[in-house]
Amino acid sequence: MADVTMWFEGYWPGLKAEVGGKAASLGEMTGAGLPVPPGFAVTTAGYRAAHDAADLDATLARLLHGLDVSDTAQVSAVCGEIRDVIRLMPLPGDVESQIREHYEQLCRKCDVEDLPVAVRSSATSEDSPDASFAGEHDTYLWVRGGDAVVDAVRRCWASLFTDRATCYRVEMGYEHRSVEMAVVIQKMVRPISAGVAFTLNPANGDRSQVAIDAAWGFGEGVVSGEVTPDNFLVDKVLLEVTKRDISHKAHEYRLTDHDTVEKVGIDGERADTPCMTDAQLKAVAALAKTAERHYGCPQDIEWAVDSDLPEGENIILLQARPETVWSKKPRKTVTGSADRDPMASIVSTLMNPLHTKKD
Amino acid sequence: MADRFPSPFDIETPEGAEGWQDMYVYSSLFSESRREFEDSIFWFQDGVHWPKVLTPWDATFYEFAIASLSQYNTRHLQVPPANGIAFRILNGYGYLTPVPADPATIEARVANFMDRAGFYFMNWNDLYDKWMVKIRDLVKELESVNFEPLPEIEDADGVVKSGAGLGSGYQIQENYRTLLDLSLKLWNYHFEFLNLGYAAYLDFFGFCKEAFPGIPDLAIAKMVAGVEVDLFRPDEELKRLARVALESGVAEAFAAGDVEATCEILKGSDAGRAWIASFQESAEPWFNFSTGSGFYHSDKIWIENVEIPFEFINDYIVKLQAGEDLARPMDAIRAERDRVVSEYSELLASDEDREAFQGKLGLARVVFPYVENHNFYVEHWSHSVIWRKMRQLGEVFVKEGFWAEPNDIFYLKRTEVEDALWDYYVSWATPEPAAGPGRWPAIIDKRKNICAALRKWKPVPALGAPPEVITEPFTVMLWGITSDSVDSWLGGGEQKEGELRGMAASPGLVEGPARVIFTPEQIGEVQQGEILVAPLTAPSWAPIFGKILATVTDTGGMMSHAAIVCREYGLPAVTGTGFATDRIKTGDRIRVDGNNGIVTSLD
Numbered sequence: 001m002a003d004v005t006m007w008f009e010g011y012w013p014g015l016k017a018e019v020g021g022k023a024a025s026l027g028e029m030t031g032a033g034l035p036v037p038p039g040f041a042v043t044t045a046g047y048r049a050a051h052d053a054a055d056l057d058a059t060l061a062r063l064l065h066g067l068d069v070s071d072t073a074q075v076s077a078v079c080g081e082i083r084d085v086i087r088l089m090p091l092p093g094d095v096e097s098q099i100r101e102h103y104e105q106l107c108r109k110c111d112v113e114d115l116p117v118a119v120r121s122s123a124t125s126e127d128s129p130d131a132s133f134a135g136e137h138d139t140y141l142w143v144r145g146g147d148a149v150v151d152a153v154r155r156c157w158a159s160l161f162t163d164r165a166t167c168y169r170v171e172m173g174y175e176h177r178s179v180e181m182a183v184v185i186q187k188m189v190r191p192i193s194a195g196v197a198f199t200l201n202p203a204n205g206d207r208s209q210v211a212i213d214a215a216w217g218f219g220e221g222v223v224s225g226e227v228t229p230d231n232f233l234v235d236k237v238l239l240e241v242t243k244r245d246i247s248h249k250a251h252e253y254r255l256t257d258h259d260t261v262e263k264v265g266i267d268g269e270r271a272d273t274p275c276m277t278d279a280q281l282k283a284v285a286a287l288a289k290t291a292e293r294h295y296g297c298p299q300d301i302e303w304a305v306d307s308d309l310p311e312g313e314n315i316i317l318l319q320a321r322p323e324t325v326w327s328k329k330p331r332k333t334v335t336g337s338a339d340r341d342p343m344a345s346i347v348s349t350l351m352n353p354l355h356t357k358k359d
Numbered sequence: 360m361a362d363r364f365p366s367p368f369d370i371e372t373p374e375g376a377e378g379w380q381d382m383y384v385y386s387s388l389f390s391e392s393r394r395e396f397e398d399s400i401f402w403f404q405d406g407v408h409w410p411k412v413l414t415p416w417d418a419t420f421y422e423f424a425i426a427s428l429s430q431y432n433t434r435h436l437q438v439p440p441a442n443g444i445a446f447r448i449l450n451g452y453g454y455l456t457p458v459p460a461d462p463a464t465i466e467a468r469v470a471n472f473m474d475r476a477g478f479y480f481m482n483w484n485d486l487y488d489k490w491m492v493k494i495r496d497l498v499k500e501l502e503s504v505n506f507e508p509l510p511e512i513e514d515a516d517g518v519v520k521s522g523a524g525l526g527s528g529y530q531i532q533e534n535y536r537t538l539l540d541l542s543l544k545l546w547n548y549h550f551e552f553l554n555l556g557y558a559a560y561l562d563f564f565g566f567c568k569e570a571f572p573g574i575p576d577l578a579i580a581k582m583v584a585g586v587e588v589d590l591f592r593p594d595e596e597l598k599r600l601a602r603v604a605l606e607s608g609v610a611e612a613f614a615a616g617d618v619e620a621t622c623e624i625l626k627g628s629d630a631g632r633a634w635i636a637s638f639q640e641s642a643e644p645w646f647n648f649s650t651g652s653g654f655y656h657s658d659k660i661w662i663e664n665v666e667i668p669f670e671f672i673n674d675y676i677v678k679l680q681a682g683e684d685l686a687r688p689m690d691a692i693r694a695e696r697d698r699v700v701s702e703y704s705e706l707l708a709s710d711e712d713r714e715a716f717q718g719k720l721g722l723a724r725v726v727f728p729y730v731e732n733h734n735f736y737v738e739h740w741s742h743s744v745i746w747r748k749m750r751q752l753g754e755v756f757v758k759e760g761f762w763a764e765p766n767d768i769f770y771l772k773r774t775e776v777e778d779a780l781w782d783y784y785v786s787w788a789t790p791e792p793a794a795g796p797g798r799w800p801a802i803i804d805k806r807k808n809i810c811a812a813l814r815k816w817k818p819v820p821a822l823g824a825p826p827e828v829i830t831e832p833f834t835v836m837l838w839g840i841t842s843d844s845v846d847s848w849l850g851g852g853e854q855k856e857g858e859l860r861g862m863a864a865s866p867g868l869v870e871g872p873a874r875v876i877f878t879p880e881q882i883g884e885v886q887q888g889e890i891l892v893a894p895l896t897a898p899s900w901a902p903i904f905g906k907i908l909a910t911v912t913d914t915g916g917m918m919s920h921a922a923i924v925c926r927e928y929g930l931p932a933v934t935g936t937g938f939a940t941d942r943i944k945t946g947d948r949i950r951v952d953g954n955n956g957i958v959t960s961l962d
Contacts, residue, residue: 350441
């Protein structure tokens with residue numbers, strides 16, 4: 001039997017069918033040096049094993065026999081029962097122990113007991129019919145502890161049998177027994193600081209610089225503009241901080257006791273303290289540079305410095321998208337405006353004011 | 360904040376230094392006859408090369424150097440926008456100002472410059488090979504100049520019967536004039552290539568800044584800098600000698616404490632004698648290396664003060680015994696340089712830009728070995744020989760009762776030495792008592808007191824009205840003077856409480872205890888894990904860079920000789936702070952931010 005679980009680090013393209021699109025993408029990014037929040041996938045083999053052990057085929061055949069898809073009340077009752085069955089079905093020992101062991105390893109890595117994780121479905125094929133509807137109710141955030149994780153996995157599986165997905169399969173004549181689902185379990189990011197980074201200087205298009213905006217806590221305030229962030233430039237090649245503007249950061253977005261993110265005031269010195277160390281800035285710049293190389297064009301990324309992960313592994317990529325302002329402009333060349341003849345160029349260098357001042 | 364520095368005419372003479380003007384040639388002084396010109400411009404103190412009070416004779420190299428620089432800009436190459444550098448001495452310190460060319464003449468200068476400088480760039484390697492021959496010949500000539508007391512009677516065969524018609528009395532005077540001629544020749548040679556080297560470097564620099572406005576100066580320096588540079592050779596020789604000592608089993612001799620005891624032990628064995636021979640091989644020429652900038656007779660030279668290289672060798676022996684690998688990782692340094700070049704090249708906008716970038720980088724690398732290496736051949740090797748010869752002449756005068764110490768000769772102006780020699784010659788020829796012994800001791804004594812009084816005066820960093828922006832390329836590059844540093848000086852150097860700003864000369868961020876060093880003789884005080892704070896650092900301080908965490912200096916730019924060595928050792932450095940040795944005390948905890956050029960007091 002194929003493996004029941006897969007660490008993101010262990011991904012290779014041959015596993016895509018078993019781990020689904022989301023896990024594949026997270027695995028690919030991890031492999032490319034783009035540090036997404038760490039985690040693992042429960043493969044379709046895990047689902048299949050649980051499915052078989054619970055003899056789900058027989059239950060499905062019994063409950064779905066003669067289902068009239070136009071009778072919404074009946075559909076709702078039947079699908080609800082199926083989902084209840086899946087949510088309550090016992091897992092084969094090795095599947096459950098694998099999930100629990102992996103979760104515990106993740107807790108140990110972060111040195112946090114009952115580490116909060118996100119549990120999400122990972123559709124096995126982007127264009128397959130089961131993918132069309134999975135994803136409606138299949139994301140569980142701030143899940144804590146092994147029991148809750150196992151429970152959330154089952155809930156994800158259960159989302160294969162939403163009313164709409166089930167009716168669709170009946171209408172199209174697809175086999176319910178052949179649908180499968182992988183699940184992703186991933187650490188929830190709890191940022192010390194977070195922000196955005198551009199792989200060029202947005203002020204002048206200088207591609208040798210990474211521009212970083214950073215604030216305490218979650219990145220929401222930076223993205224929305226509610227918090228004036230610290231602003232840094234890091235040289236892309238030397239990975240040295242070349243400019244820093246430290247702002248008064250009056251607010252930050254922080255996690256509350258009831259797992260929501262709220263805006264709170266910052267008192268005292270911390271408001272004026274740089275929210276990033278040089279080492280963190282270099283790591284964010286290196287990450288942005290890697291993303292730019294990986295995607296082949298200037299990037300606009302969201303990132304966070306996680307408070308649980310060990311130093312050196314705590315810079316997390318949350319999102320990457322192409323930069324759109326400078327990337328659309330034609331690039332200004334130097335040779336277009338300067339003398340081609342080397343001597344003439346030297347003369348012009350000596351004649352024209354040279355600003356070695358830092359801007 | 361003030362918008363200008365004091366006028367040179369408003370600077371008072373420090374108490375006890377009255378009459379200091381008599382120590383220097385009149386043309387090097389600020390004077391009423393040129394007041395209109397002198398008061399209309401901006402002067403900065405050249406602490407990179409002349410951070411200390413100039414004794415009368417030591418002003419020679421100051422004057423020869425700057426005049427030679429000017430001559431190449433104006434009369435040889437016709438650098439289009441730049442005339443020479445005017446130089447003055449005020450209260451014993453050197454002040455400079457770049458003189459711009461008359462705009463009306465620029466067009467004609469461009470044509471000449473393209474022709475003349477173009478020829479040098481086209482034929483650089485051939486001309487540089489010739490330069491190396493010239494400079495080595497010059498050192499040989501210098502070495503052949505000797506000063507001996509005049510003989511009771513001239514040698515019969517060598518002088519009288521040879522038909523030369525000239526004797527020792529003529530010769531000693533000619534020798535001194537030869538020494539001066541060779542010194543001026545040396546400084547002419549020094550600037551044969553230097554301005555052009557910097558021009559090509561600046562062209563590459565300007566290209567990089569246009570393509571990447573935010574590129575750190577350091578990155579540009581890194582792409583151009585050589586890997587095997589003669590300036591690092593003395594340090595390499597120390598490491599080699601430490602290894603030889605260990606391999607041949609004579610390392611223990613260095614634990615003896617002082618040079619004499621060590622040599623005594625070494626002389627007692629074949630291996631020890633072989634090590635001494637090996638040391639002597641390294642010493643010529645590599646230990647003709649000054650602990651300072653090479654511009655002062657008081658700077659110590661390794662070859663004459665072997666306790667300095669011995670101590671460094673002993674430090675290296677200890678490190679080798681502790682298993683440290685002293686070898687510079689050449690392959691890693693080269694690989695890093697190639698990486699930096701290829702990554703910036705990749706980031707350029709077009710293939711045409713990449714081609715231009717490679718072309719300019721190529722030229723910069725052709726010219727840069729001269730920029731890096733000339734310092735050893737001129738300021739260290741040749742100057743060391745000149746100082747030795749001058750001391751030899753000083754010794755002759757000591758024997759004749761003109762003054763007490765060989766080094767007293769440096770309290771005479773260079774023209775006064777000719778007068779003293781004439782006096783000596785006449786008194787020998789006649790014979791009769793010389794007038795000098797009754798004259799010079801009092802003058803020397805007075806001048807020593809004046810110099811002591813001047814040393815207590817902290818030179819103001821600049822004089823006159825600064826230009827709106829500092830753009831003169833050589834000023835920025837050689838002296839590290841930018842609009843920023845001028846603003847900082849005007850603000851008294853203290854922008855924020857406990858914060859000093861300077862040039863980000865070498866990246867990194869560290870905190871630690873400061874060790875403030877004012878003279879090269881204090882180098883021995885530096886302890887492992889301290890941050891070196893000094894008026895400037897000299898390349899010959901390299902061996903202590905293995906001990907320290909960072910460097911902070913009062914003066915110097917990105918390309919000052921000192922900055923090159925700081926970067927080589929991968930230590931954070933902030934240069935050109937103006938006031939570091941004044942504001943920081945030994946033992947203060949400080950933070951050095953070499954990425955941004957900021958030094959912060961943590962106490």
